[in-house]
Amino acid sequence: MIDYAQAIDRLLAYAPRLSTETCALADASQRILADAVVSPLALPSFDHAAMDGYALAANDTVPAGSEHVVQGSQAAGDVAVASSGAAWEIMTGARLPDGLDAVVAVERTQLLSSHGDGSPERIRLLDDIVCGKNVRYTGSDIAKGAPALDAGTRIEPSHIMLLAALGVAELTVVRRPRVAIVCTGKELQSDLRAPLAAERIYNSNGPYLAASLTACGAHVLSCETVDDTAVNYAAALKRAIAAGADLVVSTGAVSMGRYDFVPDTLRQFDADVMFHKVAIRPGKPQLAAKLREGPLVMALPGTPMAVAVGLRFFVAPVLRAMSGQAAEPVFHALLDAPQQPKAGLRHFLRAKLGLDAQGRLHADVSVQQQPFRIGPFAQADGWVILPEQSGEVPLGGIVQVASLHPGNGLPVHAAHQGSSP
Template sequence: MIRYDQALERLLAHARRLPGESRSPVDAMGRALARDVISPMDLPSFDHAAMDGYALCAREPLAAGSEHAVAGSQAAGDAARESLGSACEIMTGARLPVGLDAVIAVERTQLLAHAGDGTPARIRLLDTLAAGYNVRYAGSDVAKGAVVAVAGTRIEPALVMLLAALGVTSVEVVRQPRVAIIGTGKELLADPTQPLADEQIHHSNGPYLRAAFGAAGAKVLSCETLDDTASHYREAVRRARDAGADLIVSTGAVSMGRYDFVPEALQALGAELLFHKVAMRPGKPVLAATLGDDTLVLALPGTPMAVAVGFRFFAEPVLRAWAGQGREPMLHAVLDTPQQPKPGLRHFLRAKLTQDAEGRLHADVLSRQQPFRIQPFAEANAWVALAEDVGDCAPGMLVEIASLHAGQALSVGSTTATNK
């Protein structure tokens, strides 16, 4: 049995970044960039007015009370024009006429006269005006050639907006990880529309893993439910590998009981064992292996919270590594509920977060932490991780916390913090 950090290191050593593919930014939502995006242009692409008003030449500051003739008008979308040495009426977003370098807001002027067509003809400034006032300069948001987003960045709506503004129509993103899910246990009923027999339970691990991997951006190739037969398991693993799965996740049959056939079945398939049993709770019997073509196998115990912990703290770090993203930083919170963890084991506990008046996060570890209980997981909004050698934990000490799922906002009542 090895420590959690050692097990994770062994697993991540076999999780190289997946190859890239081209997608439009909108179609690439949620995916990670495979290479840096370089800006093809200045943004803004020209000097323009930040508000409605009048454009003037203010190389030498113009005094409040000075009067200026107005010639012409410039609206957003109008072609470039030469100034005639006088002020120009201008609208927000409109290109500055050549020779003019400042804009005064319309409400900071007094209109003195109209032209025959009703347009402004003469104004008085109510404020001093200097060059650059209320001007958005070309490249002041993004300069041409600048790195807009680095490889590994997850594409979110804000980045889509920026790429659209830059006219970027295609980005290279990491290929979606392909995952196959295998649930074992003759007691499992996979079809929830069918009535349960006395000896059966609804299969919850499969739907959970499908939802969790899907939310994490992976492509789920299959989700099978098998009986407790080693030959059926081997056949399912072969099918998943032949379908191109990068990761095969199975639940159940991985401990030391008479029906726990997964270790021997994987050995018969020629898998290379990375680890079996980790000093952690829940999920101690977890197993990881590789098949000869770089397919990873993660075999989890069948207890629901062992599956949830295995996904969050083993599968999701692999997904991040495949996306070219770094290790996920842990956040910290003040522990509100005392804990007496078993020495030598890393504990992953479901918790609720709150925030005090000073902005500090507080973690309230939920009762009923038994790994078969699902409702506390649905009620929680974070994990508390207690290290193997932490000892007794008194209220007030700082503990590591993580969101329920990586990349997800860490919910704290009406406030949020985010794991990036």
Template sequence: MIRYDEAIARLLACVSPRPAESCTPPAALGRVLAADVTSPIALPSFDHAAMDGYALAAPEPLEPGSEHVVHGSQAAGDAVRHAAGGVWEIMTGARLPDGLDAVVAVERTELLAAAPDGRPTRIRLLDALGEGQNVRHAGVDLALGAVALAAGVRIGPAQLMLLAAAGVRELAVVRRPRVAVIGTGKELVTDPARVLGDSQIYSSNAPYLAATLVRAGAEVVTCEVVDDTTDTYVHALERARSIGVDLVVSTGAVSMGRYDFVPEALRRLGAEVLFHKVAMRPGKPLLAASVPDGPLVMALPGTPMAVAAGLRFFVTPVLRAMLGLGPETVLHAVLDTPQQPKAGLQHFLRANFHLGADGRLHARVMPQQQPFRIVPFAAADGWVVLDEDAGDCAPGRVVQVASLDPETGLAIGPEPAGGRA
């Protein structure tokens, strides 16, 4: 049995980023950039008005009270105009006519004369106006050829807005890690429309894994349940290897009982076992192995919270490394509930979070931590992580915390009734 930090180090030593592939920006949502994206245009691409008003030439400051003839009007999308001095009515976002370099807001002018159709023909300035005032200059947001997004950035809606504004048509992204999910157990029923027989249960680990893996950036290629025999597990692994998956995540049959056949199956395939059993709770029997000319295998115990902890704290770091992402930022909170963790074990505890009156994030460890319980997990905001040497933890201690889902961030609920425990 090894410590958590040693297990993670062994895992990550076997992992490298997946190769790059090209895609269009709309198809890149949730993907990780494999190379910098440089802008093919400047943003903005021309000098334009920051507000509705009048464009003028003001190489020297114009005085309040000065009067000016309005020569024309410029709206967003109009062709380039060449102004020989004077004033042009201008709308927000409209390109400045050539020769003009400042904009005065319409409300900071006095209309002196207008044409029969309402078009202004003469105005008076109410304030002084200088060069560049109320003008958004070309390239002030992003210069032509500048790096718009750096390699390693995960593409979200904000990044799609930038790519669209810059007219980027194609980009290089890291190929999604290809993952196979294998559940084990003859008692598992995968079809919820099927009535359970004696001693049967509905399969919940596989759907949870598949959904969370996709959110974490993986492509789930297969998701299947096999019975409690070495042969069927070996055949499932061989199928996964034949279709070129990068990672297999399996659940169950990894402990020391007579039906815990995963270690034997991996030996049959000539796999190198990186570790088997980690000093942690829940999920101590967890196993990791590397199959020759095949995938990395993460074999998680079958109890629901062992699966959840194994996925969050072992599989997630592996996927991040395969995507070329760095380690997650470590987050902390003030512990509100006393804990007496067992020495020598890394504890992953379901918890609720809230912002305290002190303005800091607080964590309340939930009372029902048994690894078979799913209801508390569905009500949790995240995890409290206590390392092997944590010792007794009194309220007020600052502890490490983590989100339930690495892609959604910490959920923060209301402060519980009665305040801090």
């Protein structure tokens, strides 16, 4: 048995980097950038007005009380014009006429006279105006050639806005990891519409893994349920290999019982077993292997919370590594109740996260941590992680926390607490 850090190091060392592909911006949401994006243009691409008002040639300062002839009007989208030095009526987003360098807000002027069509003819300033006032300069957001997004970035809607503004229509992204799911156990019933048969249980691990892997950006090739026989598990592995899976995630049949055939079956595939049993709770019998001619295999115990821990703290880091993403940031919180973890094991505890009146992040660990309990998992929104030698952690002790599901950040009400309180 090895500790968690050793297990992750071995697992990530085997994680292959995925190939890349071209993706239209419209289809890029939640994809992972393979290459950094360098800004192809300056943003803004021209000097323009930050508000409705009048553009002036301030040079240094134009004093309050000064009067100005209004030469013309410039709206957003109008072509560039040259000014003779007189003021121009200007709208938000409109390009500054050549030779003008400041904008006075319309409400900080007095209209002295108008043309017959209602357009302004002459104005008086109510405030001093300095050069650059209310002007958005070319490249003040992003300069041409400057870094815009780093490789390994997961494309969010905010990134879509930036890339669209830069005129980026296509991106080089990492191919989605292809994952096959195999759930073992003759007791499992996959048809949720059918009445539950005697001595059977509905298969909850398969739908959970499929949903979680999809949220991580994976392409789920299949989600099979097979009985407790090595031959059927081997057949499912062969189908996953034939489908081009990068990773197989299986549940059950991985411990030490008479029906726990996964380790021996993997050896028949000439698999290189990285580890089998990790010093964690729940989910100690985690197994990871690399098939000689095929994908990585992550074999998880079948108990629901062992599956959740395996997905969150083993599979998710592998998918990040495959996609070229950096490791997740580390978050901390204050414990709302003391914990007495068993020495020598890393504990993953379901918890509710929240902020106190001072804005400090707290973790309220569920008292029901038995690995078969799904109810507390559905009520939680985070994990508390207690290292192998943490010892007793008192009330108010600082602990590491993680989001409940891979691919998500901490809950909205806790998201800005990114470091130790």
